[in-house]
Amino acid sequence: MSAPAVAVPIGTRLRQVARQMEEYGVGCLVVTDGGTLRGIVTDRDLAVRMLAKGLDAEERVDAVMTLPVITVDVTDDIHVAYRTFRDSGVRRLPVVDGHRPVGMLTVDDLLMDVFQRVGDLLGPVAWSMLEGPSGPCTTDQS
Numbered sequence: 001m002s003a004p005a006v007a008v009p010i011g012t013r014l015r016q017v018a019r020q021m022e023e024y025g026v027g028c029l030v031v032t033d034g035g036t037l038r039g040i041v042t043d044r045d046l047a048v049r050m051l052a053k054g055l056d057a058e059e060r061v062d063a064v065m066t067l068p069v070i071t072v073d074v075t076d077d078i079h080v081a082y083r084t085f086r087d088s089g090v091r092r093l094p095v096v097d098g099h100r101p102v103g104m105l106t107v108d109d110l111l112m113d114v115f116q117r118v119g120d121l122l123g124p125v126a127w128s129m130l131e132g133p134s135g136p137c138t139t140d141q142s
Contacts, residue, residue, distance in 0.1 A: 002026075002104045010032065011062060012031075013058050014046065025092060028092050037069055039062065040110050078110075
């Protein structure tokens with residue numbers, strides 16, 4: 001996960017939300033009120049909801065944020081995150097400690113986890129192939 005989650009207060013104007021996304025290079029922000037998670041806003045929310053509703057950049061973020069927020073707990077196992085992504089269809093999950101956001105987990109983060117696990121699994125196989133034929137599965141053709 002990326003930590004900490006990039007957050008904006010619930011009264012933040014949409015113009016500032018877009019600036020924060022650009023500044024931090026992220027596609028979503030958590031929306032908080034006194035440190036408590038209240039919503040999530042994505043670049044898609046800005047592009048689709050803001051434009052579809054005819055809102056201007058001075059509207060507040062709560063006009064377009066997504067509710068309810070689907071989250072995972074900081075103590076959850078990685079398999080809970082996989083299942084939550086699969087069941088919900090979202091691409092980003094705020095990671096919370098109680099009601100306080102502490103990080104952001106993305107589908108891309110889990111893809112990197114998968115690639116790492118495959119690499120760890122196949123690494124020894126690749127090295128054994130580079131070292132040449134040997135071992136119990138090799139036949140002698142001499």
